[in-house]
Amino acid sequence: MNETNPIGGLPAATGALGLDTYEMSMRFGSFTALDQVSMKVWPGTVHALLGENGAGKSTLVKCVAGFQRPTAGSILIDGREQSIPNPVVARSLGIGMVYQHFTLAPGMTVAENLLLAGGKAPAVIDWKQKRAELAQFLETTPFKLDLDARPQELAAGEKQKLELLKQLYLKPRLLILDEPTSVLTPQEADEVLGHVRQFARSGMCTVLIITHKFREVMTYADDVTVLRRGKTVHHCAVRDTSPALLANAMVGESSAAAPERAAAPVLNASSSATASTTASLEVKGLDVMGDRGTLAVRELSLAVAPGEILGIAGVSGNGQRELVEALVGQRPRAAGAVKVQGEPYAARREENHRLKVRSLPEEPLRNACVGDLSVAQNMALRDFDQAPLCVGGRLRFGHWRSRAREWITGYGIKTQGEGAPIRSLSGGNVQRAVLARELHGDINVLIAANPVFGLDFAAVKEIHTRLRGVRDQGGAVLLISEDLDELLELADRIVVMSEGRVVFETPAASAERHVLGAHMGGGHH
Numbered sequence: 001m002n003e004t005n006p007i008g009g010l011p012a013a014t015g016a017l018g019l020d021t022y023e024m025s026m027r028f029g030s031f032t033a034l035d036q037v038s039m040k041v042w043p044g045t046v047h048a049l050l051g052e053n054g055a056g057k058s059t060l061v062k063c064v065a066g067f068q069r070p071t072a073g074s075i076l077i078d079g080r081e082q083s084i085p086n087p088v089v090a091r092s093l094g095i096g097m098v099y100q101h102f103t104l105a106p107g108m109t110v111a112e113n114l115l116l117a118g119g120k121a122p123a124v125i126d127w128k129q130k131r132a133e134l135a136q137f138l139e140t141t142p143f144k145l146d147l148d149a150r151p152q153e154l155a156a157g158e159k160q161k162l163e164l165l166k167q168l169y170l171k172p173r174l175l176i177l178d179e180p181t182s183v184l185t186p187q188e189a190d191e192v193l194g195h196v197r198q199f200a201r202s203g204m205c206t207v208l209i210i211t212h213k214f215r216e217v218m219t220y221a222d223d224v225t226v227l228r229r230g231k232t233v234h235h236c237a238v239r240d241t242s243p244a245l246l247a248n249a250m251v252g253e254s255s256a257a258a259p260e261r262a263a264a265p266v267l268n269a270s271s272s273a274t275a276s277t278t279a280s281l282e283v284k285g286l287d288v289m290g291d292r293g294t295l296a297v298r299e300l301s302l303a304v305a306p307g308e309i310l311g312i313a314g315v316s317g318n319g320q321r322e323l324v325e326a327l328v329g330q331r332p333r334a335a336g337a338v339k340v341q342g343e344p345y346a347a348r349r350e351e352n353h354r355l356k357v358r359s360l361p362e363e364p365l366r367n368a369c370v371g372d373l374s375v376a377q378n379m380a381l382r383d384f385d386q387a388p389l390c391v392g393g394r395l396r397f398g399h400w401r402s403r404a405r406e407w408i409t410g411y412g413i414k415t416q417g418e419g420a421p422i423r424s425l426s427g428g429n430v431q432r433a434v435l436a437r438e439l440h441g442d443i444n445v446l447i448a449a450n451p452v453f454g455l456d457f458a459a460v461k462e463i464h465t466r467l468r469g470v471r472d473q474g475g476a477v478l479l480i481s482e483d484l485d486e487l488l489e490l491a492d493r494i495v496v497m498s499e500g501r502v503v504f505e506t507p508a509a510s511a512e513r514h515v516l517g518a519h520m521g522g523g524h525h
Helices: 057-064 087-092 110-117 127-139 156-169 186-201 214-220 243-251 269-274 320-328 349-355 375-379 397-410 427-438 457-472 484-490 513-520
Strands: 019-028 031-041 046-050 072-077 095-098 174-178 206-210 223-228 231-237 281-289 295-304 308-313 335-340 357-360 445-449 476-480 493-498 501-507
Touching: 019 057, 031 057, 031 072, 031 223, 031 231, 046 057, 046 186, 046 214, 046 243, 057 174, 057 206, 087 095, 095 156, 110 127, 110 156, 127 156, 156 174, 156 186, 174 186, 186 206, 186 214, 214 243, 223 243, 231 243, 281 320, 295 308, 295 320, 295 335, 295 476, 295 501, 308 457, 308 484, 320 357, 320 445, 320 476, 349 357, 357 427, 375 397, 375 427, 397 427, 427 457, 445 457, 457 476, 457 484, 476 484, 484 513, 493 513, 501 513
Parallel strands: 046 206, 046 223, 095 174, 174 206, 308 476, 308 493, 357 445, 445 476
Antiparallel strands: 019 031, 019 072, 223 231, 281 295, 281 335, 493 501
16 A cells, blocks of 8 residues: 555545554553553544543554554554554544644634644635635534634633634544543533534544543443553443443442532521621622733622632633632732731732632643742742741751652652652642642632643542542632532532623532523523
């Protein structure tokens, strides 16, 4: 077969393709990432790939997309063995991939990013015609994006939609999605996955989706393959399995059901908001400017009582990010007041110490760490100038290191040691390191923004347990999350943000998903 033209001189095929991996193995030195994985993906189906971090899911799809070459075994496209030495060949076969990490060109508009995706943009672009084409293309999708916006102005959920649109614009025959919904709300996820499933059902495209959300597998996938430690441990039609079976296959033993929540001694919503003396965190009439010079947060008021988790729900891009930045001191406040323990709070380092305020920001490596500093140094950022880390003006590095080693063990952080630069850790381990630092000592207020974004099953469970621990010791937790399941499971009370305002409030115990969804979807009720 002609290597340069993977189609072997035939006209490029269109429509959904069939994919098989046959006894595919991938070794890195002595480490086996994939161990004789055989998987069958039928044309025109949505096939889910499940497994914990490190199970081999990403390695498998990277082999199919031409980023890695398997050490053994083969890949079949439409029943024919196919060598895929690089991404260019994968693309010519009609294989497109959407990554978990964004690959957008930040200085370019949505329209420019879409055109760039094709890789064949002419030197001179007739923008009027192209814009009309792109607008027409957007009409065929359920997403509304501003063609003139730039990625840095887009919220995570909108970025994810743009990544997906980039691929759909190229009409792939096999679309690989790597955790496409980790940044989306349930509504957005349903929108994206519903669209992708329609796309597959129409016979235009086959979809292989990496996820670790059982709800998505059960609702949208036709078939599912579970990987554990590089081996296929479960492979069947979705109608023949259940979340319990999938969980067992993933973790290798029966995972205990989530503990029943004891209702926290919560002040009811109205009393906690009015009786400011009892609130650990109180926000009144807060206005915050967004990046586009308009108000991103408008007249927002809320209060969190001691021993309460208040969840903030909302579709990505409705002011949550700006609210968090204004609360933790990364963005100025245009109006309004914030109090902690009844005292005015401007998020200065000294106030954080005195009032015991901590935060777990989104994308911790970018927002809560200094990438080139070691794990031990990052763990000491909050209190390096306090005893016992600093005595009589002298920094005691031995203490930093021994405490870091304790935390690495206590939090199960996988690292080459406390001296390794923190940027060398995986996302889940960076988050655990930040957690160890932020949860150390007494806490009055903890502000957590999408704290389990992109983490695996085990890390999610552990972080959730620790957030509950803060609440159970009388701390007030403000939990901003784009994952409604997470809020329903953890929060005592939930408020919904839409267009920068709080538009709805409910006790979590009686919250109904569809009602929350309606308010999250905007439109003032």
